[in-house]
Amino acid sequence: MSHRTDLELVRIVASREVSGQLRSKSFWASVIVTAAMMCLSFALTGVLKGDGDDAPEVAVVGERTTIAAALRSEVTVEVYRDTGAARTAVREKAVDAAVLPGGEVLVLRALPADLGRTIRQAAQTAAHVEQLTRLGAGPGDTERALAPPVLRVGVLDAHAAEVQERTMTAGLGVFLLFVLMLISGLGIAQGVAEEKSSRIVEVLLAKVRPWHLLVGKIAGLGAAALVQILLMMTAALSAAIGFDALNAPLGAIGTAANLLLWFVPGYVLFVTLYAVAGALVSRQEDVNHVIGPVNMLQMLSLAGPALAVRGGPDDSALTVVSMVPGLSWAAMPMRMAVGAVPWWQIGLSFALMLLAIAGLVRIGGRVYRGGLLKYGGIVKVREALRGAVH
Incomplete structure (x- = not known):
């Protein structure tokens, strides 16, 4: 076969897998449900964030302007002529609290602790100012007494909020991609086992070689997963x-x-492992027995995010994990989100991942080829490799 023919056969297999995924109701259901849940969570976050930025509103009754002036540096103050109007404002939730003549504070249900401290401090300041006025202090003295002290703030890490957002984005992304990879992997293994048990694979192998099937599945399912991820990420962001x-x-x-860039080779690596595992069984019921080791390896990839949150980008354990193929797809982008990583470590980690994929596709292709046409229970890897030689 010519090189062009090989590529055309791989394209046909990939197109078959892509069209099958895009026609699947579960594919679009997962996209819609996941995107909707993420959008709702961000909507709630935005609402809570907006609510937290609003300053409390406090009503002050009477001519006691000193307490109103003391409160204005911390809250929004509304001055009411009489107690009845202030009570109505509290009942209708126009204000959060009302300071009545005599020092009583009126609220609808309960006085928040922070607002209570603010009103108490304002009352103490107003009492001191009124005492200064009685002792003969001038307007300038009372204004200085009402003015809040200027705080000298030193910032140790001005970008801490941005780092936290990047870390949360990477951590949430790794978890979602992990779940997607796990579900896709199980579907791939079951699909290969179904084709083998129903003897469809024998018809396919009459037209294409085993490596055409393997590479076509990887490319097709990878393209469908990429569409799924892009839609969810676009909606969430x-x-x-x-x-x-x-x-x-x-x-x-x-x-x-960056996470998506690292996910692509990680996905290819695990998809290959799941497809090879599916070729080792003759019945779909046995799939869970052969994908156990792949699931365990995939679970280990979550060690990277945990180490990144605990120790930062320079943690020695995280540095090692971020260089290991199969684990680096999750560890390295998390490490890069937390802090600066030397460029040579990034390049080396990505290169090791690509080398691992090349070796796995070569060896896994032989196991895939040897296992497809062997029936009768679970085929051992050594038997599949021997069968691939003949």
């Missing part, structure tokens, strides 16, 4: 930006794009 849930949206977008 659009919701996060639209509801103002992010302080640094460009950083979150860059982190998501």
Whole structure:
């Protein structure tokens, strides 16, 4: 066969897998449900964030302007002429609290602790100012007494909020991609086992070689997964930006794009393992027995995010994990989100991942070829390799 013919056969197999995924109701259901849940979470985050930024409103009754002036540096103050109007404002939730003559504080249900401290401090300040006035202090003295002290603030890490957002974006992305990879892997293994048990694979192998099937499945399912991920990420990031849930949206977008870049080779690696595992069984009921080791390896990839949150980018254990193929797809983007990583470590980690994929496709292709036409229970890897030689 010519090189062009090989590529055409791989394309046909890939197109078959892509069209099958895009016609699947479960494929679109997972996209819609996941995207809707993420959009809702960002909407709630934006609403809560907006609510937290609003200053409390306090009503002050009477001519006691000193307490109103003392409160204005912390809350929004509304002055009412009489107690009845202030009570109505509290009942109708126009204000959060009302300071009545005599020092009583009126609220609808309960006085929040922070607001209570603010009113107490304002009352103490007003009492001191009134005492200064009685002792003959001038307007300038009372104004200085009412003015809040100027705090000298030193910032140790001005970008801490941005780092936290990048870390949360990477961590959430890794978890979602992990679940997607797990579900896709199980579907791939079951699909291969179904084709083998129903003897469809024998018809396919009459037209194409085993490696055409393997590479075509990887390419087709990978393309479908990429479409799924892009749709979910686009919806989630659009919701996060639209509801103002992010302080640094460009950083979150860059982190998501970097995570997607590392996910592609990780997905190819695990898809290959799941497809090879599916070729080793003759019945779909046995799939769970052969994908156990692949699931365990995939579970280990979650060690990277845990280490990144615990120890930071320079943690020695995280550095090792971020260089190991199969684990680096999750560990390295998390490490890059937390802090700076030397460029040579990034390049070496990605190169090791590509080398691992090349070796796995070569060896896994032989196991896949040897296992497809062997029936009668679970085929051992050694038997599949021997069968591939003949």
